[in-house]
Amino acid sequence: MQNRARVLIDCKDSKGLVYKVSKLFYELNLNIDSNQEFVEKEDMHFFMRSVVTGNFNPQILEESLKEILGSDVDVKVLPPSKKNIILMATKESHALGDILIRHQAGELDANILAVVANRDNLKPLVEQFNIPFIYISADNLSREEHENLVLQEIYKYSFDYIVLAKYMRILTPNFISKNDGKIINIHHSFLPAFIGANPYKQAYERGVKIIGATAHFVTNDLDEGPIIAQDVVSVNHRFTWRDMQQAGRDVEKIVLSRALKLVLEDRVFVYRNKTVVF
Amino acid sequence: MQNRARVLIDCKDSKGLVYKVSKLFYELNLNIDSNQEFVEKEDMHFFMRSVVTGNFNPQILEESLKEILGSDVDVKVLPPSKKNIILMATKESHALGDILIRHQAGELDANILAVVANRDNLKPLVEQFNIPFIYISADNLSREEHENLVLQEIYKYSFDYIVLAKYMRILTPNFISKNDGKIINIHHSFLPAFIGANPYKQAYERGVKIIGATAHFVTNDLDEGPIIAQDVVSVNHRFTWRDMQQAGRDVEKIVLSRALKLVLEDRVFVYRNKTVVF
Amino acid sequence: MQNRARVLIDCKDSKGLVYKVSKLFYELNLNIDSNQEFVEKEDMHFFMRSVVTGNFNPQILEESLKEILGSDVDVKVLPPSKKNIILMATKESHALGDILIRHQAGELDANILAVVANRDNLKPLVEQFNIPFIYISADNLSREEHENLVLQEIYKYSFDYIVLAKYMRILTPNFISKNDGKIINIHHSFLPAFIGANPYKQAYERGVKIIGATAHFVTNDLDEGPIIAQDVVSVNHRFTWRDMQQAGRDVEKIVLSRALKLVLEDRVFVYRNKTVVF
Amino acid sequence: MQNRARVLIDCKDSKGLVYKVSKLFYELNLNIDSNQEFVEKEDMHFFMRSVVTGNFNPQILEESLKEILGSDVDVKVLPPSKKNIILMATKESHALGDILIRHQAGELDANILAVVANRDNLKPLVEQFNIPFIYISADNLSREEHENLVLQEIYKYSFDYIVLAKYMRILTPNFISKNDGKIINIHHSFLPAFIGANPYKQAYERGVKIIGATAHFVTNDLDEGPIIAQDVVSVNHRFTWRDMQQAGRDVEKIVLSRALKLVLEDRVFVYRNKTVVF
Numbered sequence A, B, C, D: 001m002q003n004r005a006r007v008l009i010d011c012k013d014s015k016g017l018v019y020k021v022s023k024l025f026y027e028l029n030l031n032i033d034s035n036q037e038f039v040e041k042e043d044m045h046f047f048m049r050s051v052v053t054g055n056f057n058p059q060i061l062e063e064s065l066k067e068i069l070g071s072d073v074d075v076k077v078l079p080p081s082k083k084n085i086i087l088m089a090t091k092e093s094h095a096l097g098d099i100l101i102r103h104q105a106g107e108l109d110a111n112i113l114a115v116v117a118n119r120d121n122l123k124p125l126v127e128q129f130n131i132p133f134i135y136i137s138a139d140n141l142s143r144e145e146h147e148n149l150v151l152q153e154i155y156k157y158s159f160d161y162i163v164l165a166k167y168m169r170i171l172t173p174n175f176i177s178k179n180d181g182k183i184i185n186i187h188h189s190f191l192p193a194f195i196g197a198n199p200y201k202q203a204y205e206r207g208v209k210i211i212g213a214t215a216h217f218v219t220n221d222l223d224e225g226p227i228i229a230q231d232v233v234s235v236n237h238r239f240t241w242r243d244m245q246q247a248g249r250d251v252e253k254i255v256l257s258r259a260l261k262l263v264l265e266d267r268v269f270v271y272r273n274k275t276v277v278f
Helices: A017-027 A058-069 A094-104 A123-127 A143-154 A173-178 A199-206 A241-264 B017-027 B058-069 B094-104 B123-127 B143-154 B173-178 B199-206 B241-264 C017-027 C058-069 C094-104 C123-128 C143-154 C173-178 C199-206 C241-264 D017-027 D058-069 D094-104 D123-127 D143-154 D173-178 D199-206 D241-264
Strands: A002-012 A031-040 A045-055 A074-078 A083-089 A110-117 A133-135 A161-164 A183-190 A210-217 A227-234 A268-271 A274-277 B002-012 B031-040 B045-055 B074-078 B083-089 B110-117 B133-135 B161-164 B183-190 B210-217 B227-234 B268-271 B274-277 C002-012 C031-040 C045-055 C074-078 C083-089 C110-117 C133-135 C161-164 C183-190 C210-217 C227-234 C268-271 C274-277 D002-012 D031-040 D045-055 D074-078 D083-089 D110-117 D133-135 D161-164 D183-190 D210-217 D227-234 D268-271 D274-277
Touching: A002 A017, A002 A058, A002 A268, A017 A031, A017 A045, A017 A058, A017 D017, A031 D031, A045 A268, A058 A074, A083 A094, A083 A241, A094 A110, A094 A123, A094 A241, A094 C094, A110 A123, A110 A143, A123 A133, A143 A173, A161 A241, A183 A199, A183 A227, A183 A241, A199 A241, A210 A241, A210 B227, A227 A241, A227 A274, A227 B210, A241 A268, A241 C241, B002 B017, B002 B058, B002 B268, B017 B031, B017 B045, B017 B058, B017 C017, B031 C031, B045 B268, B058 B074, B083 B094, B083 B241, B094 B110, B094 B123, B094 B241, B094 D094, B110 B123, B110 B143, B123 B133, B143 B173, B161 B241, B183 B199, B183 B227, B183 B241, B199 B241, B210 B241, B227 B241, B227 B274, B241 B268, B241 D241, C002 C017, C002 C058, C002 C268, C017 C031, C017 C045, C017 C058, C045 C268, C058 C074, C083 C094, C083 C241, C094 C110, C094 C123, C094 C241, C110 C123, C110 C143, C123 C133, C143 C173, C161 C241, C183 C199, C183 C227, C183 C241, C199 C241, C210 C241, C210 D227, C227 C241, C227 C274, C227 D210, C241 C268, D002 D017, D002 D058, D002 D268, D017 D031, D017 D045, D017 D058, D045 D268, D058 D074, D083 D094, D083 D241, D094 D110, D094 D123, D094 D241, D110 D123, D110 D143, D123 D133, D143 D173, D161 D241, D183 D199, D183 D227, D183 D241, D199 D241, D210 D241, D227 D241, D227 D274, D241 D268
Parallel strands: A083 A110, A083 A161, A110 A133, A161 A183, B083 B110, B083 B161, B110 B133, B161 B183, C083 C110, C083 C161, C110 C133, C161 C183, D083 D110, D083 D161, D110 D133, D161 D183
Antiparallel strands: A002 A045, A002 A074, A031 A045, A183 A210, A210 A227, A268 A274, B002 B045, B002 B074, B031 B045, B183 B210, B210 B227, B268 B274, C002 C045, C002 C074, C031 C045, C183 C210, C210 C227, C268 C274, D002 D045, D002 D074, D031 D045, D183 D210, D210 D227, D268 D274
């Protein structure tokens, strides 16, 4: 029974961790296809991601690792499998469309279960990819009422991640805590940051020369969760704020898809308010 | 008398501006070596930078342009000449050293009159380039007292620009208004921005994936003046905050030197809180 | 009759060009919405792109400009209109899909007339966007025979540009000259360049740290026509050659779409083997 | 006796390598400060770089590792120490100056033993940093004669690396093989590549939009050795070829210094014609 799995270890650092793990792999006669470790020096926290192949049972391997490393260590042995994701959007198609195209091309190791949106204009796009489009208008609803309808719909599915592909509504702490560590967001980023309405207009008025995008996990701290990926694009004074927005969209979609890919491959560890990305 | 000059025009947009200017150039038989225009659409503000050669007197050309365009139009005709600059630093050598090396190689169209610093450790570096080093300690002095000593020293020179090459003290509104539009600064930039002490440590704790630098004119709004140039560099979780600082230094020095070069070539117009860079 | 048009001028440089053009605009009481000029110094060649609005007839404006500037000057006055484009692809969906998504979102000022492919696997993707998919297999055909079938099909349409969205066949000089200046291609680029089969594998074996993409007009010199846009992405030793290929795809699709947008907005002048991009 | 050392392992991959090494570290009670491994999949070749601290004798640790891993495995245990480097230059100061400034600021873990140049104009710059400047003119000498003079001078020193900071002469296979694996070079890179005289002029004529720099080890294959670091900068049609050259210089100096730093920290493994950079 030839198997393949990703081994993820996340714990307080201590002497002999690599030794203990590699010893077990050796005794089980596993091949290590790739292996990355990292010690967060401020707190002496240890992270490890190995891809192993061999004749083993993933569940038993996980238990053996827990025995060796102690019960308080976060260990996961994940056989390769598609993650299930829910996409949420509002009306812009760039980030959503990029994920749909990649998914159809087999680039993403995921099943897209559904797209939930608070506007209906993306329905034709989504349905042409044969993916369920769930339109939940927020008109005349309180934030809580709307989110309850959303939760009701998405909980019909068993999902691993919710990807906010330019979902333009602020989520409540209730929604976030119910899906803790599962929500990925993309948002524009500027140097410096602009607070308030229409940041692109503010960026234009400030004459920024660079526009960025940040993909991150969502925590209660709005737009402030652990960063997964970032990138930027150059702009200049000839860009209107709409041109800046367009430039921003290009970098947003690439960064969100890059982040999603990293998450789907179990390459991202979250620790405190940051990530370790192998 | 073959001459060469940069013609800079900055005014409210109106019909026929380019026509009037190009007509004068044509009648004076001038060659237009390069020409860039831009209209800021929000306010309909016009910017133009031409480099002209021909048989002309720069001062008379400037007067003729003012006659044609009206007295409230900002017109400058600048024959090529080295700008005079004062550098200010504290203790880090990267941005200062980069300017000194470029200056010595003839890359910068400037005379460096002096380097003023509130620490003395950069004295050997500066003096080995045969540039006066003026050490003005801030010990036991109020901000105003220290700045008065600085002003006293730099006002011995006639300078066009003050370049803050990692000068780590906050300037008072008095100092800034006395040198309005003449002070260029470089500072690190992050996505998101971090307020308060040791931003690199904060950036580390947040796990940023990109570190940037912004060169800008200094206004009373600290670190918030018109942006001249920006750039970024990628970092990852393996960077300690000191590594991030080092990466930041590399981008800081390149961005400051790039901004300085643009300013020395009269390519930068300031309008409200932004720049037009030709 | 309020009109708007792009004025494109491309000619040998001489004194008074800007004067003559701006005089005409002034006399016709036109607003200049944007204006860019450039003089290629090696040959003293002049390029100008203005966007004008006002009460004018585009055709008459073009004739007036020709009268003023001489009959050998390349002048075009183009009222805003969608360009007609044909896409050509083989089997990869990234570049094609990016254009389809942008087109559907109204980002591209173009009508996509059809997608021509020498494989049939992209048929569902294209048809779900309600765009004709023309499959022309090259099996058992000479290059000329296959191209003749392609030409026969595309000549049923009146098109402005052919966009090669990862069309993996080499075009004959005959095909290229018949569509001279109308074919846009995207291809991966490396530092250094790699000749021959599977350049990604060669790039991997060489351990490149950067992978790029170049969008260019196609001339008889294979992969060597005037460059419209370029960009790069960082890679490292952990990238397999397939990972490099994937990274390359991301930059390819962004660069091709960026180049296409520039061309559709008539911002690209071709001169000898290079471009001026306003 | 608290010690610190870098452990570098480079060998054919086989099962248990990490186990054997980590077991030894564990038994010796060493702390692993950082640890990176990589397996080159095409050839199944293993690379490992650990930084360990503890009570150990570096030489004995190296011997113990060799005993465990076999005599044909390349193992190095390097206590922290400054590498000795020779710089070679011709007449441009940008890359050389950047290294000199960084060295003086304590950024580089190196002793600069001397600068060797075939022109004398950089003498003042080098000597103001109190570093020996050795001028060896190539006038009226054959390539071999000149190199013999250079070798004679540099062999007076015991050096680890020769850094070609824009040394504009081609080295003979004899010179290279005598200093195999020790010579680091920087050169401009273009997409596409340009062969022959004045590549910047060719790049200008081709209208490239990006200019790059590649730092690499020198092998007999001119400009084709294992790549250590690369980066690029954007240019456009407004850049003359001299502007492109200037833009290229900025990226050259940053890339060379970055590569040098990686090499000085023993982060670069060379394997076949590529590098693994931890």
